[in-house]
Amino acid sequence: MFESPRKCAWSECGEESRKTQPVSAARGRRKKKNQQKQQRGGEEANRSVSLPPPRAVGSSSPVAGERRTEERPAAPDPGETIVRGIFQIDKKSCDVVLTARRVTWTPIEPETPTGESDTWRREERVELRDVFAVKVKRRRSVGQQTGGTLLGLTLFCCVRKGLKLKEKTIHLNNLSADHCEVWFQHLKSLLSDFTERPKLLKVFVNPVSHRKEAYQIYRDEVAPLFKLADVKADVTITARRGHALAVLKDCELEEYDGVVCVGGDGSVAEVVHGLLLRAQMDAGRDTDSIFTPVRAALPLGVIPAGSTDTVACSVHGIRHPATAAMHIILGHRQAVDTCSFSSLGRLLRFGFCAMYGFGGRTLALAERHRWMPPTQRREFAFIRTLANLKPEDCELSFLPLNTSQGGPEEPRRLVAKTHFQADGAWQTTRGLFLNLSIMAIPCLCSMAPRGLAPNTRLDNGSMALIAVGDASRSEFIKHLKRYSNRSNQQFSFSFVETHAVRAVRLRPRCRGGSADGASEDNVELESKKTPFISSEGTYPWNVDGELLEVPGELLVRAHPQLITLFGVDVQEVDDPPVNCSCI
Numbered sequence: 001m002f003e004s005p006r007k008c009a010w011s012e013c014g015e016e017s018r019k020t021q022p023v024s025a026a027r028g029r030r031k032k033k034n035q036q037k038q039q040r041g042g043e044e045a046n047r048s049v050s051l052p053p054p055r056a057v058g059s060s061s062p063v064a065g066e067r068r069t070e071e072r073p074a075a076p077d078p079g080e081t082i083v084r085g086i087f088q089i090d091k092k093s094c095d096v097v098l099t100a101r102r103v104t105w106t107p108i109e110p111e112t113p114t115g116e117s118d119t120w121r122r123e124e125r126v127e128l129r130d131v132f133a134v135k136v137k138r139r140r141s142v143g144q145q146t147g148g149t150l151l152g153l154t155l156f157c158c159v160r161k162g163l164k165l166k167e168k169t170i171h172l173n174n175l176s177a178d179h180c181e182v183w184f185q186h187l188k189s190l191l192s193d194f195t196e197r198p199k200l201l202k203v204f205v206n207p208v209s210h211r212k213e214a215y216q217i218y219r220d221e222v223a224p225l226f227k228l229a230d231v232k233a234d235v236t237i238t239a240r241r242g243h244a245l246a247v248l249k250d251c252e253l254e255e256y257d258g259v260v261c262v263g264g265d266g267s268v269a270e271v272v273h274g275l276l277l278r279a280q281m282d283a284g285r286d287t288d289s290i291f292t293p294v295r296a297a298l299p300l301g302v303i304p305a306g307s308t309d310t311v312a313c314s315v316h317g318i319r320h321p322a323t324a325a326m327h328i329i330l331g332h333r334q335a336v337d338t339c340s341f342s343s344l345g346r347l348l349r350f351g352f353c354a355m356y357g358f359g360g361r362t363l364a365l366a367e368r369h370r371w372m373p374p375t376q377r378r379e380f381a382f383i384r385t386l387a388n389l390k391p392e393d394c395e396l397s398f399l400p401l402n403t404s405q406g407g408p409e410e411p412r413r414l415v416a417k418t419h420f421q422a423d424g425a426w427q428t429t430r431g432l433f434l435n436l437s438i439m440a441i442p443c444l445c446s447m448a449p450r451g452l453a454p455n456t457r458l459d460n461g462s463m464a465l466i467a468v469g470d471a472s473r474s475e476f477i478k479h480l481k482r483y484s485n486r487s488n489q490q491f492s493f494s495f496v497e498t499h500a501v502r503a504v505r506l507r508p509r510c511r512g513g514s515a516d517g518a519s520e521d522n523v524e525l526e527s528k529k530t531p532f533i534s535s536e537g538t539y540p541w542n543v544d545g546e547l548l549e550v551p552g553e554l555l556v557r558a559h560p561q562l563i564t565l566f567g568v569d570v571q572e573v574d575d576p577p578v579n580c581s582c583i
């Protein structure tokens, strides 16, 4: 029944397998029945067990008259059996079938006297798209590095539990070397057809991210999975801010199939900026002009090791390093919009999101208290800025996404208190704003399970502009608190407006010259209408969790699907929601 062209391999496997098969009188009857069935099926049934073993691409020279394009055998029908045999799985002898898509197995059990055989023959399967490695399994004594008794094959698979991806092993036990060799070669060949899976990665690890655990996370949770999947990694442990950017500007990117960043949002932003800047340099773009950027050459994987990890959450839905590693290994790719930040005609950086006003002030204050532990300094800055809550007087212009371009939602009305003016397609408004957020991705995180910008998507080609106008502190706190529930009610305030936009220009309106707001000691002394300006005369922006001091006007442009991240599009975070302890 299981005969194939590689007769010697199969016959040995057959003998070996028979040792493991349960013997029963009913089995003889079934065999006979199957033989009759096979005869009826004729050639069809034979072909299903006899596909030739895989041939390496380019390994055969063309036969006279054969066209080069025919060198590689035609891809098998996805449902067609490539190889079939018997293995012990979970201590049961199983009839195992390999097709181009999956491995299926059915326990071989004796029929009951009543012949109710099919009612308990439960078929199980694993899709090859979820298998990331196949290994020969051997029994070795302690300390033995090579050799050992062959036990069979092990499939390493990825299983989903909610949004979490976990490793699972399936042991296909059979002591026949030839049998296992045939299966191993077929499986290896099929897995190598997943060309989107990376083989060599450039990895950046930020050793000082959050609780300084990034290297440990990489070493203990990610590197073992990469090794199992035969993914090679060229690791750089960053020594300073800007190190990853410097490496990306100069390294031979063509060698790699992807870049991985182990760290928080700040590290991810630096690597994203590096990849995109390098792409513009390679394409000869003048970044000090209104240029059309080219896409990043390589996809980016993000292993979360920061405090908030909004980018990782937005493409994995969970802060779980092993899940992130699995997305990378399996080559799950998601196109992602980015934005560029320019001031005075010069590109400052590429990134995903920015905040001005409350978001910028809070980060600027936290940065001045670097000596504090990260969580404390963030909470301190948050409370202090909230206590001194004041609106920014600015001129806000934005280029709305044409409704025919399929915006994510109807834009909400403009804040009434501002002076509206249309300039071509741009809309300009002047007024007081407590906070302005411009986000190209939803920025999911445990404090905002549906995202800081639930009204944009990863790849919809637009950014969400969320403008929070002047309001009382208690109203502003109510607005912030609503981010933690999943009802999207945070925008149901008269002082909040949202727009789907293609570009935003923000010009802080300075009254009465520079105020020295650099010291938090005199923050209280600032006039309620004076914009927060650092001692260098710049305005603090929170760009991807990093402080960006902008000298005046900032232009933010959306760039649809400029980068590819390893991950998927998720709607909300799977982590338990976290309420900000400060409010």
Ligand SMILES: Nc1ncnc2c1ncn2[C@@H]1O[C@H](COP(=O)(O)OP(=O)(O)OP(=O)(O)O)[C@@H](O)[C@H]1O
Pocket: 206, 207, 208, 209, 210, 211, 238, 239, 240, 241, 242, 243, 262, 263, 264, 265, 266, 267, 268, 270, 305, 306, 307, 308, 309, 374, 545, 546
């Ligand atoms: N060895 C290093 N020493 C100091 N800073 C570094 C080093 N390596 C990288 N950096 C910089 O640290 C900054 C912050 O990194 P990251 O965002 O990963 O940590 P975090 O701020 O603790 O996390 P989160 O942004 O999630 O709060 C990045 O801008 C990065 O460039």
